Amino acid sequence: MKKYIFIQILILIFSFAVNAQVSFDDYFVKKTLRLDYIQAGDANSSVIYFEQMKCEPYWGGTVKNLVDKFNYGEYRLCVNDLSTGKLIYSRGYSTLFQEWQTSDEAKTLPRSFYETVVFPFPKKPVKIELQRRNRDGKLEKKFELNINPEDYFIREEIPVKYDFKKTHDGGDPNSKVDIVIIPDGYSKDDMEKFDADVKRFMGYFFSCSPYKENKNNFNFWAVYAPSEESGTDIPGKRVYKNTIVNASFYTFNTERYLMTTDVRKLRDIAANVPYDQIMILVNSPMYGGGGVFNYYSIVSSDDSYSDYVMCHEFGHSFGDLADEYWTSDVAVNDYFNQKIEPVQPNITTMVDFASKWKNLVDKDVPVPTPNDPKYYNKVGAFEGGGYVEKGIFRPKFDCTMKSRSRDNFCPVCRKALDEMIKFYCDK
Numbered sequence: 001m002k003k004y005i006f007i008q009i010l011i012l013i014f015s016f017a018v019n020a021q022v023s024f025d026d027y028f029v030k031k032t033l034r035l036d037y038i039q040a041g042d043a044n045s046s047v048i049y050f051e052q053m054k055c056e057p058y059w060g061g062t063v064k065n066l067v068d069k070f071n072y073g074e075y076r077l078c079v080n081d082l083s084t085g086k087l088i089y090s091r092g093y094s095t096l097f098q099e100w101q102t103s104d105e106a107k108t109l110p111r112s113f114y115e116t117v118v119f120p121f122p123k124k125p126v127k128i129e130l131q132r133r134n135r136d137g138k139l140e141k142k143f144e145l146n147i148n149p150e151d152y153f154i155r156e157e158i159p160v161k162y163d164f165k166k167t168h169d170g171g172d173p174n175s176k177v178d179i180v181i182i183p184d185g186y187s188k189d190d191m192e193k194f195d196a197d198v199k200r201f202m203g204y205f206f207s208c209s210p211y212k213e214n215k216n217n218f219n220f221w222a223v224y225a226p227s228e229e230s231g232t233d234i235p236g237k238r239v240y241k242n243t244i245v246n247a248s249f250y251t252f253n254t255e256r257y258l259m260t261t262d263v264r265k266l267r268d269i270a271a272n273v274p275y276d277q278i279m280i281l282v283n284s285p286m287y288g289g290g291g292v293f294n295y296y297s298i299v300s301s302d303d304s305y306s307d308y309v310m311c312h313e314f315g316h317s318f319g320d321l322a323d324e325y326w327t328s329d330v331a332v333n334d335y336f337n338q339k340i341e342p343v344q345p346n347i348t349t350m351v352d353f354a355s356k357w358k359n360l361v362d363k364d365v366p367v368p369t370p371n372d373p374k375y376y377n378k379v380g381a382f383e384g385g386g387y388v389e390k391g392i393f394r395p396k397f398d399c400t401m402k403s404r405s406r407d408n409f410c411p412v413c414r415k416a417l418d419e420m421i422k423f424y425c426d427k
């Protein structure tokens with residue numbers, strides 16, 4: 001009898017496990033449905049307005065892990081099968097809008113930002129929901145839309161075609177992390193330089209842990225989309241260039257913050273290849289860059305710290321790693337609510353340290369960890385991080401998410417990146 005019950009329990013557990021998995025082929029085809037919208041508001045409020053839907057030719061994402069197992073990102077895209085209500089795809093993400101909301105400008109000037117989400121193209125009608133965290137960290141519905149894949153307003157126009165090259169081949173895009181590198185400020189005459197820069201940056205990337213141990217788990221794609229002019233915008237110096245994705249320094253009036261708000265153009269160019277992550281390479285010798293989780297990362301090509309900036313910003317866009325520094329000038333104010341545990345894996349407010357890296361701290365390391373050189377090589381909880389000196393703690397004295405050193409991710413950041421790589425590469 002006992003044996004019988006045991007078998008019954010096993011069958012039950014097995015059927016739960018099977019039900020939890022979503023079979024890609026049951027619900028999706030290997031193309032992308034892109035939903036574009038405008039998010040507008042001010043420091044305290046925001047509204048989402050529908051813009052357009054597009055069918056893009058490839059799906060570069062995983063076909064295995066369709067439901068997001070991480071709790072990262074300020075926002076979450078949920079795709080539900082309309083007839084059964086079953087969650088068939090979800091992803092966390094963040095936006096430039098949410099950063100801007102904590103800037104001084106947002107206190108007095110309402111603004112709008114173009115945003116996009118992508119998911120595999122559904123076979124049957126779906127209901128999509130865009131959720132956002134409230135100040136307590138709980139996800140709340142901001143927008144919903146029923147989508148019929150037969151809808152003739154889903155634009156099927158072919159993206160503007162550009163030459164592209166798979167510059168690093170790890171294998172099948174559906175079980176690898178695909179990074180598409182988009183050039184900005186490279187004219188037609190600069191394409192040889194772009195080629196050389198892509199090689200150089202892949203070299204930086206693969207000299208950094210945990211990427212170097214995962215060389216076969218990445219694909220790199222370069223899309224040769226030329227700009228009218230070389231260089232980029234530097235508004236504070238009254239320098240303006242006509243470039244293909246309109247990147248600019250002085251984002252939110254911070255000189256080194258190099259970003260673009262033209263994500264529509266960016267996605268259109270990226271759609272030339274199957275991809276998971278967009279990386280923009282800006283033809284400029286000035287120091288700067290940026291990275292937002294599941295949005296994009298961006299770096300200038302020819303500063304002496306460009307190698308570090310690339311690895312650091314990709315940490316944001318791929319792993320939702322937080323900045324572990326607090327001394328540099330930033331545009332955001334009170335970015336993290338210290339009354340709750342932030343979702344980012346590499347900082348803690350100590351509200352729920354056990355949910356972070358507490359288990360990686362040796363018994364002989366005190367928490368909080370003093371700024372004593374004898375602990376510099378240990379994992380602990382060092383105060384200072386997330387743009388504030390007090391109340392937010394980081395895992396190690398130094399890390400690529402803290403200071404300008406390329407191959408120096410702390411063990412907690414490395415672990416988080418490793419887990420994300422596995423999530424993309426599961427077969």
Ligand SMILES: [Zn+2]
Nearest residue numbers: 346399410413
């Ligand atoms: Zn770290």
